[in-house]
Amino acid sequence: MDETDKAILRLLQQDAKLSIERIGAAVGLSHTPTWKRIDRLERDRVILGSHCRLNREPLGLDITAFASIKLSRHDEKALIEFERAVLDIPEILDCYSTTGNYDYVLKVVTASVGSYEAIVKKKIAHLPHFQDMYTSLALREVKHTLQLPI
Structure with missing residues (x-):
């Protein structure tokens, strides 16, 4: 290149x-x-596609939550099962495997704190090998970019 x-x-x-x-x-x-x-x-898969960036607020998606997830098992099969299940939850925009006290961080968007609670109870808490979670709610977005520093 x-x-x-x-x-x-x-x-x-x-x-x-x-x-x-x-x-x-x-x-x-x-x-x-x-x-x-x-x-x-x-x-060469340097360009992976082009996307339209939407403004969440007019769509009623006012809450951004970062859910740190701890799993009960850490073998390869458990990780694969968890990661595949995450792909089926549209409210989860990003999922990162992390170091530290938690195994994954999920970025979740939703309409309200109540709807976030429902997603946690109905979907996230039922993910394979889910053990524990910690949530931080974003107060406001300071920076969001998809532009890589090249």
Whole structure:
């Protein structure tokens, strides 16, 4: 990956809807070489797709919670079962395996504290090998980006 590839990636991170012509003009390439580079970056799985970022508030998703989860078992089978089950809960946006006192951190969005409680009782507490959890509620979002520092 050269500096031109990185410049293309920076542009796409800022606006995934940019035309190939505009990207090419910004990096000094014509249409075909720009398209070929983007195609190669997609085939090499550097570019994983393009997404539309939504504002949660007009959608009524006012609560962001970070749930630290402790599992009762830590063998490979238990971890796989837990991780597969997490994939089926749409309110969980992110799931990270972590070090420290808890095994995972989940980022959960929901409409209210009451609906978060319902998700915990009906879904999260029934995840495979769930043992314990600790929740922190976000007061406000200070920074959110999907742009990697390249």
